[in-house]
Amino acid sequence: MNKKERYAAFLDHFTAVLPEAETELQYNNPYELLVAVVLSAQCTDVRINKVTPALFRDYPSPEFLASSNFDELFPYIRSVSYPNNKTKHLLGLGKMLVEDFNLEIPSSIEELQKLPGVGRKTANVVASVIYNQPTMAVDTHVFRVSKRLGLVTQTAKTPLEVEKQLVRHIPEEHIPKAHHWLILHGRYTCLARKPKCDQCDITHFCKYFDKNGV
Ligand code: SF4
Structure with missing residues (x-):
């Protein structure tokens, strides 16, 4: 799977399963x-x-x-x-x-x-x-998950490099949501020390899984 196909699979999957992803912080204004x-x-x-x-x-x-x-x-x-x-x-x-x-x-x-x-x-x-601006905040989850999935190169060393690569490939209208998709997937499934690959529903386009299996 090349990078273009990987991004397409990423967008297809999360648009379908998490169309309304948003921050878990509670706020009113x-x-x-x-x-x-x-x-x-x-x-x-x-x-x-x-x-x-x-x-x-x-x-x-x-x-x-x-x-x-x-x-x-x-x-x-x-x-x-x-x-x-x-x-x-x-x-x-x-x-x-x-x-x-x-x-x-x-x-x-x-x-x-x-x-x-x-x-x-x-x-x-x-x-x-x-x-609703097309900006990509890169926290520890976004940094880790986007690399594991193969959306950004392993050589990207800083949050800014990861941000630039993601923004370059994800259509503007999807960027605000993609930020939450990566965070939520990292928070609940693709955990830092032990990713739950056996419970993950995006193994089909994950580079890490491709290489390491479960
Ligand atoms: S297959 Fe594993 S490494 Fe890949 S996204 Fe899912 S949990 Fe993370």
Whole structure:
């Protein structure tokens, strides 16, 4: 199977079985999604979904973050990874949204990356989920699964290289969904240490399976 056929099989399969794939983070508006994605760095969506209801109740908009302080905010997110840094990021993010962005969540990757705690991956997720832009956020699942499937070359060493290869081959209209397909497949089936190949329904176009079997 060549790369073109592999991409076609990937798109055919997931369009059929997961047409409505979306983030597992819970949010009600762009501001909440941005905060949730910042918090989710190096942490699980399950953990983030446990802390955000109280956080969003008491910090319903950027102004509330902007006028808060470390001691007030920290308790809300103490159970997520890197709570010290993330508390500082959220305080700075609220301030910047108020002072520089007129409370609007920016749509461009460049502007999003100016916000504290927002790197390229977070910016890509926000642009994709909120603005449906054809951006591909590459986290550890996307990085691993796209390589195993053979969608990107084994020589791709950085998330940016993987992102560029995926974006080059996946039609724009499928990119926001493809991001979630790769994440969900990596989270539940194509696990990092022990992929569940015996339960996987895409063995027919997986390069790793082709080479290693079950
Ligand atoms: S066959 Fe195995 S390696 Fe390939 S995608 Fe499925 S779980 Fe991952």
